[in-house]
Structure formats: structure tokens, C-alpha cells
């Protein structure tokens with residue numbers, strides 16, 4: 001076996017950017033017929049962050065990336081690749097990954113990826129392979145979203161859920177295989193349950209349709225996630241060669257705390273497992289939610305270096321990806 005194949009990959013550092021503006025449930029209820037109690041009970045969300053005009057995707061992604069690089073003790077020039085996940089970037093011809101590279105002051109290879117709320121775990125899976133295969137020594141994976149831009153704030157079915165922010169990991173060479181194989185897949189046949197309506201092409205052709213906004217059949221997305229994600233999570237543990245009892249930290253995409261509870265119950269995790277609950281004050285930030293949740297757990301001292309975390313991304317597409325990763 002060559003050296004390139006034998007080496008492992010690990011998460012070296014984590015960074016985050018949370019927009020300044022805190023939006024309470026009371027503020028949401030000024031526009032929809034709902035209550036703080038309903039939103040808390042049905043989703044776990046007490047407040048969320050919405051980005052202001054100067055808190056662009058580029059700004060948030062670069063801030064999260066800078067934090068992850070600093071935590072890793074690395075200069076941007078050490079990167080061999082940037083993978084930027086987003087489903088709310090509206091400038092695909094000048095990809096977000098390349099824009100972040102420019103803001104970091106490096107001419108590294110960079111690209112944007114979109115697997116909606118699974119995008120970060122897709123990026124982490126790709127980063128692992130790039131590092132293990134010897135293509136890059138260090139890969140930056142960043143998830144950044146401005147979902148408030150594509151939320152219909154009068155829609156009772158979605159106005160309270162979606163939010164903004166960015167989170168990043170730096171992945172690098174390691175003697176140990178500290179990131180397990182990714183388990184991923186999609187169910188595109190059911191994909192119409194979560195999409196933009198109208199899409200940007202329909203809007204271009206008929207402005208009367210109004211600006212694109214997220215349309216979600218919440219119950220159907222919930223059912224898919226609750227049924228399928230425990231299976232994906234168990235498969236990710238198996239692929240990593242660990243048992244469910246070896247998992248110290250559960251970090252599912254922060255979509256709804258009831259989905260998280262369903263996954264916890266279905267997996268029969270150990271009693272003292274730490275479960276990410278960043279949704280309470282961050283809302284659902286799609287591809288940014290997993291690194292944001294990990295960042296908070298570390299900042300609050302609820303996890304330790306070396307803890308084994310099970311990450312599960314799922315959402316629009318319908319796409320999902322899960323892996324086990326040792327925390328830095």
C-alpha cells in the first residue's frame with residue numbers, strides 16, 4: 001500500500017459565524033398566526049439569527065473559515081482545496097468557494113457544492129477522501145446560508161424555522177483515521193416536498209409569481225427524516241467500525257428538535273450521550289447547522305477533544321449524508 005493511501009484524515013479546527021440580529025418567536029408571530037409556545041413545542045426553536053445586508057454569504061463563510069483556520073493553527077496558504085456548501089448562493093457563476101478563497105488571500109482550488117442541509121456532510125466526506133488519497137494535505141469545508149432571503153415570512157408553514165449563519169471545519173492529515181467513511185444517498189422521487197416555488201427560471205419569465213421562496217410539506221419531510229436517518233446513522237457507525245455505544249456526541253442537522261428526539265430514541269444511544277441542541281437559539285441553517293452546532297458544544301465545554309461524534313445531514317433533494325468524526 002502506498003503512503004498516500006495509508007494516511008488518515010482528521011478534523012483539525014472548527015469555526016462559526018452567527019449573524020448579529022436575534023429574531024424572537026414573538027417577532028415571527030407579528031407576521032404569522034402562531035405563538036411562541038407552538039413554535040417552541042413543535043420545533044424547539046426559541047429564537048434564530050437573521051443576517052443583515054452587510055452579513056453576506058461571503059462575509060459569513062470567510063469569518064467561519066478564518067475561525068477554523070485559526071483553531072487549526074494554519075495559514076490559508078496551507079489549504080489544498082476549499083469546498084463551500086450552500087443552497088442559498090445566488091451567484092453560481094462566481095462560485096462561493098472561489099470567492100472565499102479570494103477573501104482568505106489564497107489562490108487555492110475551490111468549488112461550491114449543494115446538497116442542501118446535507119451539504120456539509122457531503123463536503124466532509126469529500127474532504128476526507130481528498131486528504132486520504134493524497135490530493136490535498138488540508139481541506140476547508142464551509143457551510144453558509146442566508147435562508148431568510150428565500151423564506152416567505154408570511155408562510156405559517158416555514159416562517160419560524162429557517163435562519164442564517166456559517167460554520168466551517170479544517171480537515172487535514174492524521175496518523176489515525178479520525179473521520180469515518182461517509183454514508184450518503186438521495187430520494188429524488190420525493191424531492192418535490194421541499195423546494196423553491198417559483199424557481200428562479202419561472203420568476204425570470206413571470207415576475208408576477210413573486211420572488212422564489214421555500215415551499216415545504218413539513219410533515220412529509222419530517223416522516224422521511226425520522227424513518228430514514230436512524231438507518232443512515234447506524235450504517236455510518238458500521239462503516240466507521242464503531243458501535244452505537246461508542247458514540248459520545250450526536251449532531252444531527254438542526255431541523256427540528258422532535259426529529260432529533262426520534263433519532264435518539266431509534267438509535268438507543270448511551271444514556272450520557274451529548275445531543276446537539278443549537279436549534280434553540282440558531283434555528284435551521286441548512287448546510288451551516290452541523291458545524292455551528294459542533295462549535296457551540298465545544299465553546300460551552302460540553303464535549304472534549306477526542307470525543308466521537310455522529311454527524312447526520314438531511315434535507316432538500318431529498319439528500320442525506322452521515323459519518324462518524326472524532327472531535328478536535
Ligand code: UT7
Nearest residue numbers: 033034035038042043117156218219221222255256315316
Ligand atoms: O431542514 C430541511 C428539513 N426540514 C425539516 O426537517 C422540517 C421537517 N418538518 C417539521 O419540522 C414540521 O413538519 C413543522 C415544524 C414544519 C410543522 O410541524 P407539524 O407538527 O408537522 O405541523 P403540521 O403541519 O402537521 O400541523 C399541525 C397543526 C395543524 O393544526 P390542526 O390541523 O392539528 O388543528 C396546523 O394548522 O399545527 C397547526 N400549525 C400551526 N399552528 C401554529 C401549522 N403551522 C402552525 C404555526 N403556528 N406556525
